[in-house]
Amino acid sequence: MSRWKTIALPGWGRRDRAPQTAARPERVAEVRAAVADGVAAAGGVLARGRGRSYGDQAVNGTGRLILMERLDRILSFDEGTGIAVCEAGVTFADLMRVFLPKGWLVPVTPGTAFATLGGAVANDVHGKNHDRVGSFGDHTAWLRLLLPSGETLRAAPDENPDVFAATIGGCGLTGVILEVAVRLVRTPSRTMRVAERRIRDLDDFFAAFVAARDTATHSVGWIDALAQGGAMGRGILETGEIADHDPAPPVPPRPRRVPVEFPGFALTPLSVGLFNAVYRRRVPEGGRERAVPMERFFYPLDSLLDWNRIYGRRGFHQFQCVIPDADARAGVGRLLEAISAARAASFLAVLKTLGGEGRGMLSFPMRGYTLALDLPHGSGIPDLLARLERITLDHGGRIYLAKDSALSADGFAAMHPRLGDFRAVLSRLDPDGRLSSDMARRLRIREDAA
Numbered sequence: 001m002s003r004w005k006t007i008a009l010p011g012w013g014r015r016d017r018a019p020q021t022a023a024r025p026e027r028v029a030e031v032r033a034a035v036a037d038g039v040a041a042a043g044g045v046l047a048r049g050r051g052r053s054y055g056d057q058a059v060n061g062t063g064r065l066i067l068m069e070r071l072d073r074i075l076s077f078d079e080g081t082g083i084a085v086c087e088a089g090v091t092f093a094d095l096m097r098v099f100l101p102k103g104w105l106v107p108v109t110p111g112t113a114f115a116t117l118g119g120a121v122a123n124d125v126h127g128k129n130h131d132r133v134g135s136f137g138d139h140t141a142w143l144r145l146l147l148p149s150g151e152t153l154r155a156a157p158d159e160n161p162d163v164f165a166a167t168i169g170g171c172g173l174t175g176v177i178l179e180v181a182v183r184l185v186r187t188p189s190r191t192m193r194v195a196e197r198r199i200r201d202l203d204d205f206f207a208a209f210v211a212a213r214d215t216a217t218h219s220v221g222w223i224d225a226l227a228q229g230g231a232m233g234r235g236i237l238e239t240g241e242i243a244d245h246d247p248a249p250p251v252p253p254r255p256r257r258v259p260v261e262f263p264g265f266a267l268t269p270l271s272v273g274l275f276n277a278v279y280r281r282r283v284p285e286g287g288r289e290r291a292v293p294m295e296r297f298f299y300p301l302d303s304l305l306d307w308n309r310i311y312g313r314r315g316f317h318q319f320q321c322v323i324p325d326a327d328a329r330a331g332v333g334r335l336l337e338a339i340s341a342a343r344a345a346s347f348l349a350v351l352k353t354l355g356g357e358g359r360g361m362l363s364f365p366m367r368g369y370t371l372a373l374d375l376p377h378g379s380g381i382p383d384l385l386a387r388l389e390r391i392t393l394d395h396g397g398r399i400y401l402a403k404d405s406a407l408s409a410d411g412f413a414a415m416h417p418r419l420g421d422f423r424a425v426l427s428r429l430d431p432d433g434r435l436s437s438d439m440a441r442r443l444r445i446r447e448d449a450a
């Protein structure tokens with residue numbers, strides 16, 4: 001019998017803080033027991049990592065949640081192949097702490113080290129180097145899955161390949177991931193050589209990215225999404241290469257905590273616009289180059305713990321989409337126009353390039369440009385999000401489910417040409433629909449979902 005507790009477990013955007021029923025197992029046998037219990041609950045059961053997805057993807061209001069964070073053991077490491085076999089609750093921070101000093105690096109990492117490997121598989125996450133190395137699924141050698149029936153199976157590109165492709169980016173709906181075998185790569189240092197330059201406007205950004213795609217391994221753009229007219233799209237482009245040695249013993253950054261929930265009125269277009277302008281000016285006119293610890297380059301937001309409290313009690317949404325190369329300039333331009341016209345106070349938006357489709361049936365990436373930004377919740381925001389969905393669809397793009405809280409079921413279906421294949425795998429692995437989430441119900445990911 002599992003120990004269930006009732007606790008508030010919202011997404012990272014802190015929108016829905018209703019209490020949920022959750023168990024926090026420490027051993028695989030306890031996960032099995034929790035699944036056996038959870039499948040009988042009205043809303044079914046779902047695994048949850050560290051809750052770094054923004055919307056309702058790791059929320060299961062009417063059902064049960066299995067918190068995987070204590071299954072955090074690194075089970076083996078093979079120096080010959082670079083394969084680390086880890087329990088699904090191991091985080092990127094754990095991998096960095098254990099393997100960086102030994103000269104090994106996880107080749108794909110999202111912008112927070114607090115994400116677990118189970119969460120990384122379930123969203124097929126990408127980093128700032130997607131053009132070069134693809135997404136997390138491309139470096140997953142195999143994974144072990146616990147099905148609602150209690151059966152476990154191993155999936156890899158050449159072993160149960162359809163289960164593998166459904167689980168990569170599958171939002172936790174194919175089963176509870178127990179183990180992930182990830183292929184690490186050797187790194188000569190723990191330091192990044194980072195170049196930053198100011199960008200005038202959106203055309204300047206696209207020209208800079210076209211060049212960066214050929215020359216830089218890592219790249220990311222920060223955009224002032226409140227800037228309008230000729231200044232629309234202004235920001236900073238950051239590119240990074242792994243240094244061939246550490247200039248000094250690297251000191252990983254020490255995080256600080258946001259002590260209180262900010263009042264909602266603190267975030268106005270004026271205050272956020274000021275922050276954005278100051279942020280841009282910290283890079284000198286002629287640009288700059290620096291050597292920084294990898295953690296600071298990969299996880300700039302992790303230095304401020306609980307930063308999501310800045311958005312106050314009402315919480316916030318994150319919108320992230322990708323638009324294919326051919327339409328990207330037009331599509332991103334329309335998105336930024338809609339955002340700045342709505343005066344939706346957003347800290348810096350992020351613009352990155354993606355290199356191609358992922359291995360997962362519902363993977364987010366496609367070759368193109370991805371724009372991501374936070375929007376504090378407010379009365380006009382649902383309408384704005386609906387407009388952004390429309391623009392994304394008009395330009396052949398896709399919205400990222402890890403960040404989403406507002407996509408429509410029709411929009412979701414239109415963005416995923418392999419949804420039929422995904423549903424076919426689900427109907428085999430979970431014929432009674434016992435794995436579910438608020439997002440799965442909202443998007444009607446299962447054909448028969450209410």
Ligand SMILES: Cc1cc2nc3c(=O)[nH]c(=O)nc-3n(C[C@H](O)[C@H](O)[C@H](O)COP(=O)(O)OP(=O)(O)OC[C@H]3O[C@@H](n4cnc5c(N)ncnc54)[C@H](O)[C@@H]3O)c2cc1C
Nearest residue numbers: 049050051052053110111116118119122125126171172177
């Ligand atoms: C500051 C910040 C920066 C980010 N930057 C990026 C980025 O650059 N690139 C990117 O791709 N993403 C990014 N993300 C999103 C983040 O990487 C994903 O949401 C990731 O899935 C979070 O992992 P988690 O362990 O917190 O998972 P959760 O949020 O807890 O869960 C996410 C999904 O994974 C499933 N899941 C988790 N564990 C398991 C398991 N063991 N078995 C089965 N299913 C499981 C859940 O059911 C859910 O569907 C960022 C998020 C934040 C907060």
